Amino acid sequence: MRNTPKILCLVTMTLFLLTILQGATHLINVKPLKGAYISTDKPQFTFKNFMAGDWQHQIDAYSKDHHGFREPAIRFYNQYLWSVYHHSTNPGSVVVGKDNYLFEPYFVDEHYTGCFHHYYPDSIPDYEKPNIFYRRMSRLAKLQAILEEQGVHLFLALLPGKERIYPQYLPDRGAKAHGDRLWGHHRAYDYYSNSLYDFRHIDLCHCFDSLNGHTPYLLFTKTGTHWSNIASTYAFDSIMHYMQTFGPTIRPVTLGQPYYSSTREPDADLDDLLNKTFRIPAERNQYVDVTLAEPAPERNPSLIVIGDSFFWNILYNFPIQELFSNFRYWYYFSTIYYDPAHDNVADVDLVDELLRTDYVMLSYCTVQLYNCGNGFINRALIELCYDPDEIQAVRDSLSRTALGDNIDSQKAIDELIDQNLEQYFPALAESHPTKRCSRLAAVTAAKLQ
Numbered sequence: 001m002r003n004t005p006k007i008l009c010l011v012t013m014t015l016f017l018l019t020i021l022q023g024a025t026h027l028i029n030v031k032p033l034k035g036a037y038i039s040t041d042k043p044q045f046t047f048k049n050f051m052a053g054d055w056q057h058q059i060d061a062y063s064k065d066h067h068g069f070r071e072p073a074i075r076f077y078n079q080y081l082w083s084v085y086h087h088s089t090n091p092g093s094v095v096v097g098k099d100n101y102l103f104e105p106y107f108v109d110e111h112y113t114g115c116f117h118h119y120y121p122d123s124i125p126d127y128e129k130p131n132i133f134y135r136r137m138s139r140l141a142k143l144q145a146i147l148e149e150q151g152v153h154l155f156l157a158l159l160p161g162k163e164r165i166y167p168q169y170l171p172d173r174g175a176k177a178h179g180d181r182l183w184g185h186h187r188a189y190d191y192y193s194n195s196l197y198d199f200r201h202i203d204l205c206h207c208f209d210s211l212n213g214h215t216p217y218l219l220f221t222k223t224g225t226h227w228s229n230i231a232s233t234y235a236f237d238s239i240m241h242y243m244q245t246f247g248p249t250i251r252p253v254t255l256g257q258p259y260y261s262s263t264r265e266p267d268a269d270l271d272d273l274l275n276k277t278f279r280i281p282a283e284r285n286q287y288v289d290v291t292l293a294e295p296a297p298e299r300n301p302s303l304i305v306i307g308d309s310f311f312w313n314i315l316y317n318f319p320i321q322e323l324f325s326n327f328r329y330w331y332y333f334s335t336i337y338y339d340p341a342h343d344n345v346a347d348v349d350l351v352d353e354l355l356r357t358d359y360v361m362l363s364y365c366t367v368q369l370y371n372c373g374n375g376f377i378n379r380a381l382i383e384l385c386y387d388p389d390e391i392q393a394v395r396d397s398l399s400r401t402a403l404g405d406n407i408d409s410q411k412a413i414d415e416l417i418d419q420n421l422e423q424y425f426p427a428l429a430e431s432h433p434t435k436r437c438s439r440l441a442a443v444t445a446a447k448l449q
Contacts (some may be wrong), residue, residue: 031071072277079277094270100280101169102270103162104225106367111163112173114187119370133191139377139421140362141199145432146384147354150443153247154360156201157239158192159310160208160227161366162220188369202242204235205366217258217286223271223279229264230286232313237290239361240323248358249297251323256289266312290318302326302356306333306376307363326356333374345376350383351439378418385427385435394424 078089088094095103109115116129124132144154163170193203208219208231219231227235233255240250263285271280303324305311311329314320320327321338329337336342354360364372382391398413422428427435436444 075275075277078275082274082276089274089276093273095171097169097171099169100222100282101166102223102225102274102280103170104270104367107161107163107225108170108173110161110187110367111167111170115367115370116188118367130186130191133188134197135418135421136372136377137192137195137197137199139381139428140373141197142428142431142433143377143381143384144199146381146436147360150355150440152354152357152360153243154200154362155243155246156192156199156362156372157307157364158189158201158203158205158369159235159363159365160205160219162225162227164205164366165208165212165219187366188372189366192369192372200246202239204238207235207238218283221263221267221285222282223268224266225270226266226310226313228285229267229313229317230258230288232310233288233290233317236314236318243359243361248299248301250301251296252293253318253323254291254293256291258286258288260284261287265316288317292319292322300325301358303359303361304328304330304353304357305361305363306330306373307361308332308365308368310365311363324359328353330376333376350380351437354380354384355440355443375414375418378414378421381421381428381433382417382425383437384440385433385437386425387437398424 081087081089086096088096093104095105095108097103097108106115106118109118120129120132140154140156147154189205192201193205208227212219215231217230218228220226221228226232237253237255240253244250263279263282264287267285268279268282271282300322301324303320303326305328309331315329328339330345331337333345336344336348342348362373362376394417395413398416417424427433
């Protein structure tokens with residue numbers, strides 16, 4: 001017993017030295033933390049920043065982000081908070097519901113108040129809010145009609161959110177929490193699903209409502225935010241059958257028998273964001289394999305998907321690039337995946353991309369429908385109907401007059417155009433615009449010859 005202090009001191013010093021050694025060499029590979037974070041760069045030592053005291057502050061911040069065994073230490077601490085206090089260790093991204101069901105905060109808000117306040121300023125009066133959706137749906141119908149003339153088939157897929165399928169597991173919340181934002185309990189989904197505008201869409205929310213409680217598998221996993229892998233697989237099989245009712249043939253696929261397997265990405269993505277040592281106990285998940293079937297069409301159609309992260313589940317399970325030629329995924333109409341030539345939609349020739357595509361799928365879940373298209377609908381309409389010099393003239397005019405000296409505010413110009421699209425581009429005010437950009441007019445004329 002007399003040696004106990006010495007032993008404890010030796011153990012402490014050993015752990016301290018191992019931490020320093022790991023931080024300097026990273027000899028032991030540790031599992032990185034999940035989620036997005038900004039890594040602190042190692043500061044460069046100079047006499048000037050040392051004398052000013054800047055280097056000391058910078059190296060202190062760097063050490064906090066790069067000390068040895070930082071990741072397992074954070075996981076251990078987060079596990080302690082979860083096990084003892086049952087606290088979400090990432091409350092900004094993960095909300096704990098009943099029976100340890102996990103939700104993203106937006107989905108909780110969607111159930112209780114709707115998510116309009118997340119996407120638009122509170123200064124917009126209640127009576128004006130529905131008009132935002134009406135304008136976008138009207139433009140979507142016009143865009144679909146214009147693209148249909150060129151054999152390009154645009155459609156919208158309405159996807160369910162977890163709050164819609166499992167509301168019984170949401171955390172309790174009184175109406176007073178966001179009482180000033182309750183405006184008739186209208187949701188973006190309600191407008192799109194009951195629209196009087198003639199645009200093509202498939203309502204998977206309604207489909208999942210009818211399936212809820214009648215399937216041997218989970219439609220949404222307990223610890224994930226997206227639809228389950230198996231549910232998304234069956235859903236996209238239905239989407240492909242729907243697409244062939246108005247577009248070219250897609251190669252058939254065969255879905256195997258469901259089977260249980262260890263959890264796959266992203267079926268536990270919210271649990272991963274908690275960055276704990278141990279996973280939350282959850283039901284075993286089922287999966288189903290997809291294989292190509294015969295007969296194969298003479299030509300695989302091409303596909304562009306514009307949408308949110310729910311489509312990743314489909315990409316994890318379907319051989320998309322073998323079903324569709326020239327497949328591109330325009331993630332939130334920003335980052336581009338599966339296109340080696342482009343990284344961002346700002347760099348693409350939108351007219352060219354659309355004209356060489358068979359299908360364009362807008363794919364949005366309930367909480368993302370508030371910003372359906374993420375600017376694609378407006379941009380596509382304008383560029384299909386107006387020439388680049390005409391478009392630039394309008395933007396330059398807005399920069400000089402409406403925005404004053406704020407000429408670099410691209411976002412402000414886009415917002416003005418969204419609110420007054422038909423004013424700045426009068427041809428788009430027609431129920432079916434007849435004006436076309438010169439490139440599209442030339443393509444149409446060539447087809448008529």
